[in-house]
Structure formats: C-alpha cells, structure tokens
Amino acid sequence: MNQSDTEDQEDSQTKQHPVNRRRFLGGVGAMAGLAAVGFIPLTEIVKGESPPAHTSTARSQPRQWAFVIDLRRCDGCKKCTEDCQKVHSLPKDHEWIKVYETTDEDGVKHFMPRLCMHCENPPCLKVCPVAATFKNEEGVVLVDQNRCIGCRLCMAACPYEARYFNYADPPKPAEPFDNPMPEFPVPQQKGTVGKCILCVHNTSMGKLPACVEACAMNALFIADLNSDVMTNAGGETYKLSRYLSENDAYRLKEELNTSPRVWYIAGHGQDLEF
C-alpha cells in the first residue's frame, strides 16, 4: 500500500531509532505491535462515520503541467536522456532532455538536466510561420510534424536550445507505430523539428513521463500547477508552491519573460547563472 511505502521513507528520513538488543528481542512482537498501531488510525474516525470514497476532485480540473528538477540529487547518469530516446525512437543527437555538465573551480562536476521549458510565453510559438508549434490546453508546447516546413526559426528563437531538427530519418521504433501525432510524434519526420512533449501520451493516461520514471535519484518531478502537486518516480509528493518557495526554486533565464514551467532547486552551491 502506498501508505506504508511513504511510512518507511518517513522513517528513514526522520531520526533513526537506536538499534539495540532489546529491539531484537522483541523483534517479531514489535513488528506485530507496530502494524497494529499503524492500522488503528486508518479505522479511527473523528466523526464516527466511514470516510466516503475519495472523490477525484483534482481530476475534474484540467491539468497545467510543469516540471521541477532537484539539482541536489542529479548525478549525471543520463538515464533520463536514454529512456526518452528509447521511448520516442530518437537519434543519438536528439536529446530532448539533455544533461549539461559544468566543472567548478575545484574540479567538481555538476549536472544540470534541461528539457523543453514549456514556456507560458514561448518564443518558438511566436515565430513559427505555419503554427506547427502550438500549446495544448494543458500548457504543453507541441509540434505538428505534418505541418512543419523545417525553416528552423523556432530553433534559432529558443533561448534554451531545446529543439532538434531531423536532418535524417530517425531509427525505426521498437514497436511499429504508424500514426505519428503531435502527442506522440513517433517516428519523427525527416525535415521537421522535434522536442520534449512532456510525455503527454503518458500523463494523459496517469503515467509518469519517461524521464521522471527513469530517474534513479528521484531528482525529476512532474507537477500540476492547477492542483499544486509535484511528484516523482519514488512517490515523493509535495505541495508545489510551498516546496518551490521553501527551497528557493528558480527558473532559467527568468529575465527573458518566457515564463518557463521548469523550476530548478539549486544544489552544491554552484552558480545559478551561466
């Protein structure tokens, strides 16, 4: 059950109980007792009535997807890039989520993943001559590769270098998919531009984006601005607005007024600016 999962994690995060002989002696009984204590609150009802089934009020609102990256945790393994490329059948030079490496003056490497910022004021959308780049109702910026003429002005305009042009045919998808659409542009079309789609094909079915799922360090969080929730592959879930303000979250190139939807939690004291 989710609850015991979170409970175990809470245990590991809070003060560790001193392990000693007495705990061993009462081991099994202790476990049984704990379980009993754990179950009681669930059935303990304040008002004396059984809780109604939790209504999906959050789902009745539309989503407004966003992303949070905890730079304290990223270790540069690039599993996010790999998995994204595998799921969307991308060539090696298309890194929809790209992990940048910087080295500080002590020679320590720091990693910064960057995906499409899904800006609220996207420069790429403004300059597209044929409106092939558009924003869906969940705030995700998508590309219609059936309309893109490949002029690449969007790539010149993106301040985050987040878009990639298909100079050649991409590798064949592992499972043949013959209906490429903006929400799942697989396979990519030669001569058009592609970029991170925040895995809307996953999120629309209640699954996490590929990179969020792949991150072993649980550094990537998918967030919903409407229900104010952020969560990651490990199940850690926080109230988005509170977490961002408590952790001094920042966005890249804030001064450009693109209003990006990807927040970073700074780690290691590295420079925030490049």
Next chain:
Amino acid sequence: MTARALSRTEIREAAQRPMMAPGKTWWLIVLGLSALVLWAAVAYAYQVMNGLGVTGLGQRVTWGFYIANLVFFIGISYGGAMTSAILRLTGAPWRAPLTRMAEATAVAALLVGAAFPIIDLGRPDRFLNVILHGQVGSPVVWDVVAISTYLAASLIFLLLPLIPDAAVCRDARPERGLRSRIYRLLSLGWEGTPEQHRVLRRSMTIIAILIIPLAVSVHSVLAWLFGVTVRPGWNSTIFAPYFVLGAMFSGVGAVILVLAAFRKAYHLEAYITTKHFTYLAYILVVLASGYLYFMVSEYLTEGYKMHEDTGRLLELLMLGRLAPFFWLFIFGGLLAPIALIAVPFTRTIPGITLAALAVVLGMWLKRFLIVVPGLAEPLLPSSLIIYYPSWVEVAITLGAAAAIPLMLMVFFRFFPVLSIYEMEEAELEHVSAHAAGGA
C-alpha cells in the same frame, strides 16, 4: 568637360549592341556559368532526396550558408533601388545609362535570393503552408510578403521603361517572328505621343517613390528574422537599419561590377564614363562610412558591457577563431575600398571596380559572420560548435552567384542594355534646360 553630343542613333545602336549575334566569348562564358548553375541544381536535387543532413548544419548551427546567401543576395538587389529610384527622385541625370543594368541586376538578385529560403527548408514540398496557414506574427511570413511585394515592384520598375525600348526593338525588326511578337506585346502600342509620355512618367514616379520604403521593409524584415531572437550578436535594436545600409552598400558595389563588365564587353565607354564610376564610388564611400559607423556603434555598446553571451561572441570575432575573417572584412572589405576610392591615383575605373569587388565579397563574409557565430555561441553551458559547409552548400552558393551574370547576359541578348527611353529623356531635359536658361 562636355562630351560630344550623342545622337539618338548612336544611343540606340549601342544599347542594342549585345542583342546582335553573340561571339565565341559570349558562348564560352554562358556555358561556364551554366555549368556552375547546373552543378548547383544537381547538388540541390541531391539535398532534396537525402534531406538537409547532406549539409554541414547541426543542432546548434542550424543556419549556415543558405541563410547568409539569402541576406546577401537580397542585399545585392538594393543597387537597383539605389541607382534607379533614389537617383531618379533626386533628379540626377547621370544615372540614365546605368538604370537598365541596375534594375535588371536587382530583379536577378531578388530571384536568386528569394530561392534561398526554399532551399533552406527541411520540407520544401510544404512551402505552400506559409500561405495556407500563414501566421501574421512570424518573421518568415513577413519575409515572404516583403520579398514578393518588392520583387513585384522591382519587376514593374524594370518593365515600365522597357515599354518604349521594346517599341524601338519592335520597329527595328520588321520581320514577323516570336521575338517581334514579344516586343510588340511589351511595347503596349507605344508611339511616343505626349500623352503616353505623361502616363509613363507618372507611373514611374509612383513606383520610384513606392519602391524605396519597400526596399527598406525587405531588409528590415530580414534583419528581424535575427533581431527577434535572444542570441548574442543578433539581439540588437539597430539590426534593421544596419542591414538596410549594408544592403545598399553591397548593392551599389554589385552595380559597379555589372557596369564594368558590360562596359568592357560591349565597348560602352562613350556612355558609361569615368564620371559614372566616380559618382558611384563616392556613394560607395559614403555607404561604407555609414556601415563602419553602425559597426562601431554596435561593438562599442556591446563591448563596453561585455554581457556574458555577447561578450564571448565579441572575443570570438575579434580575438578568437574567427578573428582572421573578421579583420579581413574590416580591412579588405571596408577600409581598403574607402582608401582605393579616396586616393586619386586609384580612383580609376579599374581601381573602383576592384574596390567594388572587395565590397561585394566582403559583405558576403560579413553576412556569414552575422549568421553563424550567433548560433555557434552556446546559450547554456557547453562549448563552441565549429561549422563547416559541405560541398552541397558550396555548390549551391557558387551556382547562385553564377546565375546572376548568366541571367543578365541572356536578358541583354533580347533587351537593350542601356535604357534608351531614360537616356533620351535625360538628354531632352538637359537640352530644354539649356534652351530655357541659356547654358
């Protein structure tokens, strides 16, 4: 000094000299140019079949030779606006022998330049989407609209004074044939009556007035293709006037080259004299100084602050990998032409032509130095990307450069190389001014 009077017959004969049966040299040159154009066509076909991966472009430097060529060739077309329109409106009579060549160069350069956005597209088969799904906020749409409007205006501006000239050609060829039919069609029944003169003069004045803001709009819009982004070197507020001035500069240089070539080839020394070259050279110097001023303004304000991205770009251009090209442009493409023209010893037709050649080649280099370094400089922590063009891009560039003289040579086989109408108009005005004021 006053040259001796030019009779009408002399003017007409000289203007139609290239229309006579061409000699061996003509065929050799045309064949050579056609070969280059053909090689470019083959390269483009190869690109269409295999995709843009055959170029040297990448994920960072995503625009290269093609976009530099776009800006360059459209810029070349400004010679027409400059000499024909501006000089016409300012009433400079000496421009008369130059207008036809300038306007024809403008149209040829525009046709070549307008091809480059399509050559650069990843999906040229979807070009019509720009019209079907065009977005008013996109600089690419602005480009398409501006270039097509300017092309239409330039064509009209070329064709209007061609009407009386076509009448001359029509009358010179009593035999029936396709050529006579075309001349008759083009001459629109021109008979030289005062009424027709009035109509034509008025139309030309309107187009001359209209073509100047149109020309300004075209290169401004091209500049905004870069100016609306945040890339270093592109994120500049003076990009539009910078580009317009650069276009006029390279355009006048190109006109000088065309004049020198046709003058030599068809012995038009009596009509295109040292004075024409000298006046054009002075205009070139003024434009060069203006361009230098814009560059100083740009680099001084950016260099004073050395903001991260822009600071790195300036280092790259002035002291880094691209320094040889940058300083070659400054000294060879700006300062040397100014010197060549300023010094009386070199202010000769060969000297001026050499200066114009330096200007034209230098401006191509400058366009390249605007497009590529702005993309090569990273916006997020990573390294500089080096861009090398592939044979496809080089072939298409050379083919485009060859296509302009090729089109001109073929055009002047069928139409007078000097604007008979405007030359006679200028002569008459001069005569009537003399008669009225008494020399």
Next chain:
Amino acid sequence: MAVGNLIRTAAVLVVAGAMLWLAGAPVVASATPTVLTALPPAEQEGGKAVTIAARLTDGSTNRPLGSLNVQFFVMTDVFGPRLMSVGQAITDTTGRAAISYKPSWEGDTKVVARFAGSAQFAATETTFQFVAVGPVPVHQDASFGLEPIRAWAPAVVVVLVLGVWATLIAVVSQTVLGLRVRIPEGAPVSVPIAGTHLQPASEDIGDGAS
C-alpha cells in the same frame, strides 16, 4: 537440569516478547504510546487557506506533548493515489501543531497528520477529512504585456501591405490602359520617342552626354 534451564529461558523470552509486544513500539522498551487527535479546519472562506491542525498527547496519561514534529499530508490522485506532503509544524505546549493549507481543489480533502516517533514516544498518525470550499483559482499563464498593441498591430500591417499591393496593381493597370492610344489612319507607324514639341530639328539631341 538442562531442560529446566531451557524452559526457564524460553518462558522469560516469551514473557519479555509479550511485554515488548504489549509496548508495541519498535524502539527502546520505554516508548510511550501517543495519540494524535485531528483538529479539522473551521468554516472555510471560499478559495482561502485553512488551518489544519492536530494535537499530540500521551496515550496513557493524556497530557499534551510539546516540541515534537508533526507532518501533514493531503491525499491527491495525480498519477494515482499519492500522499502529498503539505508541511510540518512543531507542537506547542498544548500539544497542538498547525499549518496553513491552501486547498487547490474543491471538495473532499483527506488529511493525514503523522508523528514519526522519537526515542521516547511512539509514532502515530491520524486521518481526517474536510470539504474544501471553492472557487479555487485556476492557474493563469503569466501575462506577456503590451496586449492592446499586440492585438492591433497585425491588422495595421495587413492593411498597409494590402494598400501597397493595391497601389502596384493600380499603377500597372493605369499604365496599360493609359498607353492604349488611338492611332489615326494614315499616321506614320513609327514616331520618334521624343515628344513633338521638344523634338529638335536635327538628329543630334544636343550637346552634353549627361
């Protein structure tokens, strides 16, 4: 003798285990049982934040426990049921820990308050529900600015472009129509370009080549 020892040891173990089981804590035997009592929020003003609180007391003596950390979670269903951490607070002298929580959706909200336990006190948690009252603000995209100008500018540009094209077409048609001159019968086919009143007597146009 050995058997007796064995039985005695086993009995001690069983009793000890039972006592530990009765203590019910995975910790040092003296962990005190605790109870968290939920303090659900009062009437909520539509869309505003509420205070969710819980009181931590000693399970056996009912005295309040202060200076202990209580965490609060709300159940969400984004990507399945997940317990969302919404804050934590330290209990005051009355054992009450409270945080401010701004609901982001209307309707049933399930809150879990949890005390993770310490060396002395056993972990405990409680769940309660309240109904969040709307209207809850929906996320608005950041405004870009200059909205009125951005609304009108494209129309102005389109009008200008159409005006230019209209002028070009008008000039061309006027020229073509205006040049169609009726030539009277018998007139010479070719007339010199120069207008008649300006035509000089001789073939030469005059002196001065420019």
